[in-house]
Amino acid sequence: xxxxxxxxxQILCIFADDFRIFALMIKKAxxxxxxxxxxxxxxxxxxxxxxxxxxxxxxxxxxNTLEVIVIKQGWVEGIVGEIVGKIRxxxxxxxxxxxxHCVLNASADCKAILVHVPSELLKWDESRFPELSHGIDxxxxxxxxxVFDDAGFADRIVRLAGKIASADGFMRMSLLMRMLHILSxxxxxxxxRSEQYGQLLxxxxxxxxxxxxxxxxxxxxxxxxxxxxxxxxxQNPSALCRAFKKSSGYTIGQFCTRLRxxxxxxxxxxxxxxxxxxxxxxxxxxxxxxxxRFKTAMQMSPTEYRKNAV
Numbered sequence: 001x002x003x004x005x006x007x008x009x010q011i012l013c014i015f016a017d018d019f020r021i022f023a024l025m026i027k028k029a030x031x032x033x034x035x036x037x038x039x040x041x042x043x044x045x046x047x048x049x050x051x052x053x054x055x056x057x058x059x060x061x062x063x064n065t066l067e068v069i070v071i072k073q074g075w076v077e078g079i080v081g082e083i084v085g086k087i088r089x090x091x092x093x094x095x096x097x098x099x100x101h102c103v104l105n106a107s108a109d110c111k112a113i114l115v116h117v118p119s120e121l122l123k124w125d126e127s128r129f130p131e132l133s134h135g136i137d138x139x140x141x142x143x144x145x146x147v148f149d150d151a152g153f154a155d156r157i158v159r160l161a162g163k164i165a166s167a168d169g170f171m172r173m174s175l176l177m178r179m180l181h182i183l184s185x186x187x188x189x190x191x192x193r194s195e196q197y198g199q200l201l202x203x204x205x206x207x208x209x210x211x212x213x214x215x216x217x218x219x220x221x222x223x224x225x226x227x228x229x230x231x232x233x234x235q236n237p238s239a240l241c242r243a244f245k246k247s248s249g250y251t252i253g254q255f256c257t258r259l260r261x262x263x264x265x266x267x268x269x270x271x272x273x274x275x276x277x278x279x280x281x282x283x284x285x286x287x288x289x290x291x292x293r294f295k296t297a298m299q300m301s302p303t304e305y306r307k308n309a310v
Contacts, residue, residue, distance in 0.1 A: 059258075060102040066117040066142060068179065069093040070157050074110030078103045080145040080192035090151030093192070094183055096142030113161045117176055138184035145192030146183075153186060208235035209247045216252070220259040221283040226252065260284060261297045268306045275302045 060079065070092050077086045080093075080101045087093065095101055097119065122139055124132045148154070157179065164175045211233040216224075229252060230237040244252050264282040267273055273281070279290035279302075294302050 060100055062098050062100045063116075064097045064119045066097065066122065066139065066180075067093075067095040068113075068115040068117070068157065068161075068183065069095065070113040070154050070161065072111040072113055072154075072158060074107035076103055076106040076110050076112060078105075083145075083192050085192065087147070090149070090154045092148040092150075092154050092157050092183075094142045094146040094148075094188075095192075096139060096145070099143055099145055101145070113158055115161050115164060115176075115179065117180065121173070121176065135180060135184050138180070141191075146188040147190045147192060148183075148186055149189040156182065207243075208233040208240055209243050212240060212244055212252070216256055216259060220256050221263070221281065223283075223285060224256060256283075257293055258297070261294060264290070264294065264302065265298070265305065268302055275306075278302070 069087075071087050071089050073089055075086055075088045077084070078101060080095060081099055084104070124136055126133050126136050160175060160179050160182070164172060164179070167175055212229055215229055215232040226237050226241070230240050233240050235243070241252060244250070244255070248255060250258065260283045264278050267278045267281065268275075271278075275291075276287050279287045282290070284290035284293070291301060294305075298305055300308070
């Protein structure tokens with residue numbers, strides 16, 4: 001029996017990473033709240049993906065925008081749909097709406113440019129504007145995850161992302177459209193999601209956990225109680241807590257804190273609001289409590305996060 005147990009432990013150690021990946025993939029992907037509620041016309045930012053304060057990127061998530069990712073330095077390993085792979089420096093990814101993805105691992109020096117194109121800019125009527133059919137087809141194909149493995153092409157997107165980050169108003173919109181044009185007229189090296197598999201999204205039949213997600217997305221800045229969330233979900237509190245943890249990997253309290261911290265990060269990067277005001281606007285009822293939770297999650301204070309933003 002002891003030899004058998006030793007053998008099982010060895011097998012588990014050998015396949016630990018595979019089990020971790022499988023465990024992520026069988027969990028329901030979480031809708032990314034910040035991307036859904038961008039306060040600017042597009043979001044272009046540099047992320048130190050290998051740093052511990054970027055831990056939220058490891059959440060298996062999806063959103064309703066087009067996400068363009070450029071690996072500027074180092075490498076990143078992740079999941080897109082049901083495919084696991086490593087993306088190296090000089091590669092561009094276009095991840096369409098509702099395609100689950102997350103970061104599993106990254107080199108310590110990894111730097112990635114992220115650009116989110118808001119869904120409001122992508123609602124085009126192909127029947128009225130047939131000249132947009134090529135762009136609409138690109139958006140449709142991007143839902144499988146597109147890879148452009150070309151260092152020169154990646155440099156071009158990086159330069160354009162820098163202009164987007166510093167522009168505003170119609171100029172920002174124009175640059176976003178230019179990026180879409182460049183992507184839609186280039187030939188991808190490959191795709192990251194097999195056509196024969198279905199998307200790893202919530203079932204169309206709404207569950208109690210789905211209703212809990214919806215309630216949290218809409219009310220996380222308020223003072224919530226488990227009783228309120230359970231009542232909205234139509235399930236008793238203890239059963240909901242078990243189902244929510246199994247689905248997302250978070251307790252309801254942890255998930256709510258995550259939403260509040262992400263919202264605070266968005267305000268720190270994109271507004272001039274004072275940190276105390278951001279704390280209360282994000283749903284925290286105590287400034288010291290906000291600072292403690294923020295530092296625990298991001299490995300730096302709110303002031304440092306704003307100062308280090310690129």
